[in-house]
Amino acid sequence: MRFHQKIIVSKMGLDAVLVATTIISIFINEIRTTDVDSKYVIVDGIKVLRADYEAFSRAEEKKKVQDALKKAKEDLMTKEYRLQEEESEEYAKRFPKRCHVCKIFVEELTEVLERNFTKSKSGEFPITTLEFYDAMDETCENMDKYTVTRVNSFRYKKGASLLRKTFEEAQKDSKIKHWSYTTPSDKIDDPTGEIQRLKEKCWRLTEYHGQKNLQRWLKKHQNENILNWFCEDIYLKNNKKGCISKQIWKDDEVKIRDEL
Numbered sequence: 001m002r003f004h005q006k007i008i009v010s011k012m013g014l015d016a017v018l019v020a021t022t023i024i025s026i027f028i029n030e031i032r033t034t035d036v037d038s039k040y041v042i043v044d045g046i047k048v049l050r051a052d053y054e055a056f057s058r059a060e061e062k063k064k065v066q067d068a069l070k071k072a073k074e075d076l077m078t079k080e081y082r083l084q085e086e087e088s089e090e091y092a093k094r095f096p097k098r099c100h101v102c103k104i105f106v107e108e109l110t111e112v113l114e115r116n117f118t119k120s121k122s123g124e125f126p127i128t129t130l131e132f133y134d135a136m137d138e139t140c141e142n143m144d145k146y147t148v149t150r151v152n153s154f155r156y157k158k159g160a161s162l163l164r165k166t167f168e169e170a171q172k173d174s175k176i177k178h179w180s181y182t183t184p185s186d187k188i189d190d191p192t193g194e195i196q197r198l199k200e201k202c203w204r205l206t207e208y209h210g211q212k213n214l215q216r217w218l219k220k221h222q223n224e225n226i227l228n229w230f231c232e233d234i235y236l237k238n239n240k241k242g243c244i245s246k247q248i249w250k251d252d253e254v255k256i257r258d259e260l
C-alpha cells in the first residue's frame with residue numbers, strides 16, 4: 001500500500017494530469033486491486049470499502065463505471081489537458097509572479113469586503129483597522145480556491161483542479177459509496193505547490209504593505225482603484241504589470257464561454 005502511494009505522489013509531482021489519465025486508463029482496461037485488510041481494498045490508489053467493491057465488481061456495475069470513466073477520459077482530452085501536459089514542473093516553479101499575486105489579492109479582498117460590509121453613500125467601506133486585518137487574513141486563506149489553468153490568458157482560475165475534477169467525475173456514477181484517497185489532498189489540488197506559493201506570497205504582501213500602504217488606501221484612497229493605486233503604482237512599480245488587465249475566470253464561467 002505504501003509503495004503504491006509513493007508512486008502516485010512522485011508521479012503527480014511531475015505531472016498531475018498524466019497520472020490522472022494513467023489512473024483512468026488503468027481503470028478502463030482492468031480494475032486492479034490490492035488487499036489492505038479485511039475491510040478495505042485499494043483500487044488504483046483509492047481506498048474502497050470491500051463490501052462496496054464487491055457490489056461494484058458485478059459485471060453490470062462494472063460496465064457503468066467503465067462508461068463513466070471513459071467519458072471522463074474523453075473530457076480530459078480537452079484543450080486544458082493538452083496545454084497542461086506540455087508544462088514541466090521546472091517551468092511551474094517560476095510562478096506565481098508578483099503581478100498574479102496582487103491581482104488575485106485584490107480580487108479576493110474586494111469580494112470579502114463586499115460580502116461583509118456595506119459601502120457608505122460616498123462609496124467607501126466603513127471598516128476598522130482590526131476588521132481590515134481580518135479581511136486580509138481571509139483574503140489570503142481564499143487563495144486555496146484557485147488552481148492553475150492554461151486555457152485562459154490569466155494563469156489562475158477559481159475552481160477545482162483538473163485532477164480533483166477527474167476523480168470526482170470518475171466517482172460520480174459509481175455505485176461505490178465510500179471513497180477515500182491514499183494520495184494526500186494537497187497533492188490532488190496543488191501538485192506543483194504553486195498555490196501554496198501563491199498563498200505565502202499573499203501573506204508577505206500583507207506583512208509588508210498591510211500596515212502602511214493598504215491602510216492608507218483604506219483610510220484616504222478608497223475612491224481610487226486599488227489595482228492601479230496599489231498594485232500598479234506601489235507593489236509592482238518596476239515589475240511586469242500585464243496580468244492586471246486580464247480577467248480571472250471561475251469554473252462555471254469557463255464552461256459558459258467554451259460553449260459560445
Ligand SMILES: *[C@@H]1O[C@H](CO)[C@@H](O)[C@H](O)[C@H]1NC(C)=O
Pocket residue numbers: 112115116131134135136138
Ligand atoms: C465575513 O463574513 C463571514 C460570514 O459570512 C465570516 O465568517 C467572516 O469572518 C467575515 N469576515 C470578516 C473579515 O469580517
